[in-house]
Amino acid sequence: MEVRDQSALRREQADGQSGRPAGRAPKVGLLVTCLVDLFRPSVGFAAVKLLEDAGCEVVVPRQTCCGQPAWNAGDRATTEALAKAMIEAFEGCDYVVGPSGSCTGMMRLHYQELFKDDADWALRAHHLSRRTHELVSFLTDIMGVEKVDAAYQGTVTYHDSCAGLREMGVKAQPRKLLAGVEGLKLAELPEAEVCCGFGGTFCVKYPEISTKMVSDKAGNIQSTGADMLLAGDMGCLMNMAGRLQRLGSTVKVRHVAEVLAGDLSAPPIGESEEKK
């Protein structure tokens, strides 16, 4: 796996801030994320189940967006306003956990950079950063979950979403938990660490390049023979699902949390109720 400079992560692990509070269920603020909220609430419910099964108290503070679209568009003012709102929203929680490496990466790494010239907010961003985790890695690394109670009869393949992989160090954790899902076989995806071409506004600014990238990804997915594609970020999943379906593929696409939570009641991403 390729390793990005993860000094922020390493520092945090060194100062032990990620340890569980003793004596009571940790209070986890669920970062729902815009795409889950808008397109796939089932992922939010799956996250709640997984966190509660792991012994957490889950709260959902009123929230909007982590600000990443503005940040990546070069709009600092809007990003700051959104970041401040998110920092305030989650200040009462022991942890902030979200089913997205991209949004949690924004809060964990980029808020600190955003506020580097503003001492007060930098400190608050730092406190938030230390408590922010991507869902699956939180379950294994912080809550010590070894195995989930779920079953899936079939072969899945897994795409490593860029921010989760390179910003949040998510690689082994989902594979570890998937290995414990009854009946599930994992067929590794060739070039699993290569971007699917979503990239937020990239896919609408440079649709042709994005399409080429996601077509290559679709080819790799189909080459595995898996019947289902999993990943940890809705943006990537919608992008890949959209392309697979346009190409007439029957590969089902889901967020990894849905499989780990054992709740496949929502139709796969991009498929209709009837077809299910």
Add this chain to the structure above:
Amino acid sequence: MKSTAHAFKDNAHRAMQDPQLTRALNKFKTGFPMKRAQAVAALPEFEALRDVGKAIKDHTLAHLDLYLETFERNVRAAGGHVHWARTAEEARSIIRGICKAKNARLVTKGKSMVSEEIGLNASLQEDGLEVVETDLGEYILQIRNEAPSHIIAPALHLSKEQVADDFRRVHTDLPADRRLSEPNDLLTEARVRLRNKFLQADVGITGANFLIAETGSTVIVTNEGNGDLTQSLPKTHIVLTSIEKVVPTLEDASTLLRLLARSATGQEFTSYTTFSTGPKRADDIDGPENYHVVLLDNGRSALLGTEMQEVLRCIRCGACMNHCPVYHAVGGHAYGWVYPGPIGSVIDPAILGVKEAGHLPNASTFCGRCESVCPVRIPLPKLMRHWREKEFEANLQPKAMRYGIGVWGWFAKRPALYAAAANIGLRAMAAVGKRRGRFKALPLAGGWTDTRDFPAPRGPPSRNSTGAAAMAEQSNAARDGVLGAIRKAASHLRDEAAARAAVEQRLSAHARNLLPARGQIPHAERVELFIRMAQAVAASVERVPERSRIPQIVADYLSVHNLPARLRAAPDPELQSLDWSGLPTLEVAFGRGEPEDQATITLAIAGIAETGTLFGASGNDAGPTLSFLPGTHIVVLPVDRVVGSYEEAWDLLRQRQAAKGLGMPRAVNFITGPSRTADIEQTSLVHVHGPGRLHILLVDSAADAPPQGS
């Protein structure tokens, strides 16, 4: 080079329609990352070396003025000239002036991206000079009148059939029905053709991968050996380079060299790494009589002290583009200027302006793969984001984008409204989505407008006076300009006395940064490692129980390889003292290498176990004509000179030079295997411009000679 960066989208569209380019990129996108991954896995210290590499560059950039002055002083002390150029135009006019003063007609060139940056070839051709690119890939592009599509693999986009067609079109003196179907046919034809150019050139121009402040050396790294022939055969050598390439010491360069090849091509070390310092010395058998270094700024000093400063750490390895999915989709030409891929997306706006090159930092998914492999840990996505901020501030982004972000931002700042709006959307979508399951477009995608034309900013190069006095005056002004700009950026950040002390300390300490454990082993094992590593890069190694046997062994080697019994030997007392007279059929001539020589023999100063590298220097025991002209190069290496690391070799050299009362030799060569290339369809071939065979005679001292047959 004229930019078409503003037309990135059209360029990309065309590129993706090109089946040959797609084929080449498909091979490239898995091949290069795989080779890098293997090289990194083979060196446990690699991640730590990246931290050290970053620190070396950061330290140097914080003291850039001081190191450049030190570099300049040391080039002059070695008998070379330093010229400062604030702009591309100044650099062109300096080089034109030198060529004019030397009455040059033919100029050979080693690979240099800076020369692409300043559009050097065209300006020299305007003066009536013949300019010949000698890197195989660059040569192919030159006859096609095309720009490089990659900074280290310039012709990666072409097929061997395309190259064969070009050779037939241009090399019209050769039989039309000759075979050109295999990469090796093409290579051979290019070698023969370029050989005469090397020999006839009046001026050789190379770039530099590093500049060494401590010694005033310039460093080039090649696999083909073309850079060495370019710089050592003509009377005049011009190094065209840029200010951020300087590092303090030989040790610092050694650390960065460990990162460079592994990141670039996945090699442990490139075939040839050469440190050049000044012109030919009194006892050198070969080398140029004039040595010039042109130091280009061209927008770099303006990045110092800004959030963009980190990009000046770049060592131009190309790893970021080798791993970039956007580069893999569109190739290098689509970027529209000299530097493609992630590094181009950060540098090109700095040099061309964000208005011209604004697409490039936008055409990224921020997947972060570039940053994850950058040997000096440049946060490329972050720097691209800075360009987007500049664009946003300058209101340069397309209207729909600003409007979309604006509306979304206004809602997103208001949680209750946002929730309501999202729910409206969700409900509306659910109604359709229940039935269809999917939509044809994402939010914000509609109404997306794109292309706008930007005026190309550059005019033709103007003609400057090139008289010597005018040049000197211009150079002084340029020197003050460049150093002044650097100091202005640094002045509020540092205490001058402390900065000078830190620089002095670093230059004199020769601190070893981080030696790979691999070579730090007992001598016998180190010798074994040297042999293994040398063989891994296709050198052959023969153990010689004692010196006196060398003539016989050489004679046998030539005969086994069907080579004529003729040998050109370095005129070194040690080689001359061997008894060659016992072999009447072997013709031995001592002196510099000549074009007709098929086999030569030289002495190495050291062998470096960590990469199986030979370490030698120009003088009377070796020299570029002996090491690079023949097809077969035999090197004598006493076994007790096998050291673990590059740094230990530098110590040996320093001792040797001090004993002779000399400074840095004109050329120091690291030779790792035979000459090679992968410029044609990424196929690995040996024997480009340098030797196809490298044979090492590892001579045991009498005491530890191995038993016969071992």
